[in-house]
Amino acid sequence: MAKPVVLVVGLKNQGRAHVPAFMRDERVQVAICDLDPKQVKDVGNIARIPDRYRFSGGTAYGAALDALSPLVVALATPTVTHRALCRQGAAAGAHIFCEKPLAPNAEEGRLLLDEVQAFGRDLWVGFHMRYMHGAVTTALANGAMGGISSVELEWERLLGRPPLGPLGFPGGPIVSDLGSHQIDLAFRWLGHPPVRYTAGMDAKPVRGSELYDRYGGLIVCSSRQTVSLNMSYESAIPIAERASLRVIGDEGKLLVPLMTAREDDPGLFLPTLNGEAFGVSLDGAVLGRATPPRNPMGCFIAQATDVITAALGGDAPTLCTGEDALRVVEVVDGLSESARTLMPVMFQAP
C-alpha cells in the first residue's frame, strides 16, 4: 500500500530543512511544490524525489493536493501566504504544519486557525527551537529553579545578515521574525501565564528597508512574571549573530544560548546556572530526545517526526499547537502596537 504523503510547499530557504527532515521518516513519502520551477528542480534533484511527486508553476499547489491527497501539508512560504494555503490544504483533507510566524497579525491568525479547524484538520507551527533545549524545559517544569520570575530575551545580528531585500523578510519585522521563537520558548518555560500588558519601542529603520531595527520591549503577565526583549538586525557585535534567553528564578539565573556564529566552540551552547554548566552535555544521550543545539538539522528531524506522529493520531507534546502559535502572534501584535503608539497595550482589564 502507498505511504501517506507529506507535501512540502515553498522550497527556497526554510523548506530545504523540512524536505530532508520528513524524508528521514519511513512512515511517509515526501512530495514538493513551489511556484518557482527552479526550486522544484533543484530540491527534487538533490533529494532524489521522483517526478510524480514534484509540482511547479502557477497552479502547482492545487494540482498537488488533487493528485496526492496528502496526509500533511508543510508550508514554508512567506507568512502573508499562510492563511490562503492553510485553508486550501485543510479543505483538501490535509493536516497542516506551517512555518512561524503563523500569520502577519493576530486577526488573520485567528481566522486561519478557525478555518483549518472547521475542516476538522489539525494545525501545528514550526517552532523548531522547542527541540533545542528539551532538557532545560523538563528541568524547569520539574522546579529546578524554583519559581521563575522573568525571562530576558536577546537576539542580535551584525549588519547585513541576512541580506536585506526590498520586501523585507518573509517572517516580517524583527520582533515577529526572530522574537517569536524566543517568546514561544519564554512562555513555555513560564507555564503560559495570561498576558496583562505589553510595552516597548523600536528604533531606526534597517538600512535600505522599511523595517525597523532595534526592538526593546516588556511583556507583563498577570502572574507578575515578565518577559523582556532586546533585539537588533544591526548590532555592533564581533560575530555575525548571537541569541540567548536568561531565566531568572528563585534559585538562580540560567543562561540558555540559542545561537552563535562561533560554532567551533561547543561550550557556547551549554546552558549555565549561576555560571556553572547546567547538568546537560552536548551528548545526545544526556539530552534525551532533545537535540544538541549545535546541530539545528536535528531539531528539524525531531520536529518532523512529531508532525507525522501527531498526524497519525499519536502524542507529540513538544510540537507547537495552532493555539500556542496564535498567542505568540497576539503578543507580537501588542508589542508592535506599543512601539507604534508609545503606549502600553492592555490584554486584560485592570
Ligand SMILES: NC(=O)c1ccc[n+]([C@@H]2O[C@H](COP(=O)([O-])OP(=O)(O)OC[C@H]3O[C@@H](n4cnc5c(N)ncnc54)[C@H](O)[C@@H]3O)[C@@H](O)[C@H]2O)c1
Ligand atoms: N523556523 C525558522 O527559523 C524560520 C527561518 C526562516 C524562515 N521561516 C519562515 O518560513 C517561511 C518562509 O520563509 P523563507 O525564508 O523560506 O521564504 P523564501 O521567500 O526564501 O521562500 C519562499 C518560497 O515559497 C515559494 N512560494 C511562495 N508562494 C507560493 C505558493 N503559493 N505556492 C508554492 N510556493 C510558493 C516561493 O517561490 C519561494 O521559493 C516564512 O513564514 C518564514 O517566517 C522560519
